[in-house]
Every structure is written in structure tokens, then in C-alpha cells.
Amino acid sequence: MGLLLAMVLATATAAAAAQPACGADALGTSRTLTLKREAAAWGAQHAALPTLAPGEIVLSFDDGPRPESTPRVLKALADQCVKASFFMNGEPMRQHAALARQVRDAGHSVGMHGFRHEHFPQLSSAAQLADLDAMVATYRAALGSEPAAYRFPFLEETPTLLTALRERGLTVMSVDAGAEDWLPDQTPQMLADKLMGQLAKSGGGIVLLHDAQDQTAAALPFLLQALKAKGYRVVHLRWE
Numbered sequence: 001m002g003l004l005l006a007m008v009l010a011t012a013t014a015a016a017a018a019q020p021a022c023g024a025d026a027l028g029t030s031r032t033l034t035l036k037r038e039a040a041a042w043g044a045q046h047a048a049l050p051t052l053a054p055g056e057i058v059l060s061f062d063d064g065p066r067p068e069s070t071p072r073v074l075k076a077l078a079d080q081c082v083k084a085s086f087f088m089n090g091e092p093m094r095q096h097a098a099l100a101r102q103v104r105d106a107g108h109s110v111g112m113h114g115f116r117h118e119h120f121p122q123l124s125s126a127a128q129l130a131d132l133d134a135m136v137a138t139y140r141a142a143l144g145s146e147p148a149a150y151r152f153p154f155l156e157e158t159p160t161l162l163t164a165l166r167e168r169g170l171t172v173m174s175v176d177a178g179a180e181d182w183l184p185d186q187t188p189q190m191l192a193d194k195l196m197g198q199l200a201k202s203g204g205g206i207v208l209l210h211d212a213q214d215q216t217a218a219a220l221p222f223l224l225q226a227l228k229a230k231g232y233r234v235v236h237l238r239w240e
């Protein structure tokens with residue numbers, strides 16, 4: 001075998017190992033949308049994500065990382081060559097920092113979702129700000145980088161935290177559609193029906209799911225197939 005041919009083969013093999021083979025029947029990731037690191041707010045509570053066309057969706061997963069379910073979500077996404085955003089809580093992120101890094105190293109975006117999953121409107125301003133400080137510190141410790149985005153637990157936004165996030169240049173991420181996958185005993189078909197119904201109304205946008213839910217991890221291959229069948233195109237959200 002000539003040296004050049006051997007090098008070509010070695011390069012091709014390395015590329016194949018790094019990139020899962022996804023056929024035409026895979027959902028895939030159609031494009032990447034890179035946002036500025038700035039104080040902004042997107043999703044139904046605020047404004048539509050810029051440049052998102054009808055039928056384009058951003059997949060996001062909240063409440064992890066959780067060893068029992070997050071790896072199954074990563075596997076389902078990798079099998080379909082889909083990149084998503086994970087909004088992690090600080091407590092599990094601190095406890096499972098290696099899993100948080102695994103999510104990032106798989107090419108997904110990581111945002112924040114509150115150190116504890118609190119109802120912030122019921123807390124004092126000082127307690128809200130302490131939770132944000134703990135969340136940011138945990139993110140830095142786990143990932144060694146600066147966070148760019150935040151999603152409120154229960155989507156319960158407060159003036160105190162909205163001001164603090166704006167002052168820190170952090171983007172607020174709301175949602176446009178979901179599957180209500182926090183409800184108990186949801187079958188894959190029930191979750192798919194709910195998600196398709198909400199997406200039919202929103203026309204696309206930011207999709208909220210929960211990688212901390214076993215039923216969501218189990219249903220995800222089916223949900224991704226359903227999105228593909230309906231012609232939705234996945235956009236990978238990143239921050240510069």
C-alpha cells in the first residue's frame with residue numbers, strides 16, 4: 001500500500017469514528033445559529049429567536065445532568081446527529097460535573113437553570129441572587145468557562161433576577177413549545193402528540209424537554225422520528 005493511500009485511509013477512518021454515520025432518514029442538524037454573548041431574552045415570554053424560519057426548531061433539555069437518563073438522551077441525539085442545548089441545575093451539575101462535561105464535549109450547548117430548582121417569586125431578592133451566584137460558580141467549576149445563557153425554573157421570571165442577568169450580560173432563554181414531559185406516566189405517543197400539537201401552534205421555535213425524566217429519555221428516539229416525519233429542521237444554538 002502506498003504511503004499516500006494509507007494516510008488517506010487513516011484520515012477517513014478517523015473522520016468516520018468522530019462523526020456518527022447518519023443516513024438520509026436521520027433528523028440531523030440543519031444549521032447552527034450563533035448568538036452574541038449579551039443581555040437578551042428569547043422565546044414566547046419575550047421575542048422569537050432571530051433568523052429562525054417557520055419549521056425550524058431548537059431542542060433544549062432542562063433539569064440535568066442526571067446519570068440515569070442524560071446518557072440515554074445523548075445517545076438518542078447522537079444516533080440522529082442532532083445538537084441541542086442543555087440547561088442544567090447547579091446541584092446536579094456540581095454532583096455530576098464529569099457528565100456535564102460529557103454533554104458539552106458531545107458538541108451540545110450548556111446553559112444554566114438555577115442552582116436549586118426554586119420558585120423564585122417566593123424567595124427574597126437576596127436568596128434569588130445567592131442562587132444565581134452559586135449557579136454561576138458551579139458552571140465555571142464544572143466546565144471551566146463563562147456561562148452565556150439562563151432559563152428560569154418553572155419559567156417563573158422575577159424582576160430581581162432579570163435585572164441581575166441583564167447586568168451580567170446573560171441571555172434569558174424562554175420556550176415556544178414543549179411536551180409537558182414532567183407529567184407522570186406519559187407514553188412516547190402521548191409526548192409526541194403533545195409536542196406536535198404545540199409546535200403546530202407555534203410554527204417551530206425553542207422546544208423544551210427534560211433530560212432528567214426517564215420517560216423523555218425513553219421516548220426521545222420516537223420524538224426525533226416524529227419531528228423528522230413532520231419536516232421540522234433542527235437548528236443548533238451556540239454562543240460566540
Ligand SMILES: [Zn+2]
Binds near residue numbers: 062113153154
Ligand atoms: Zn426545570
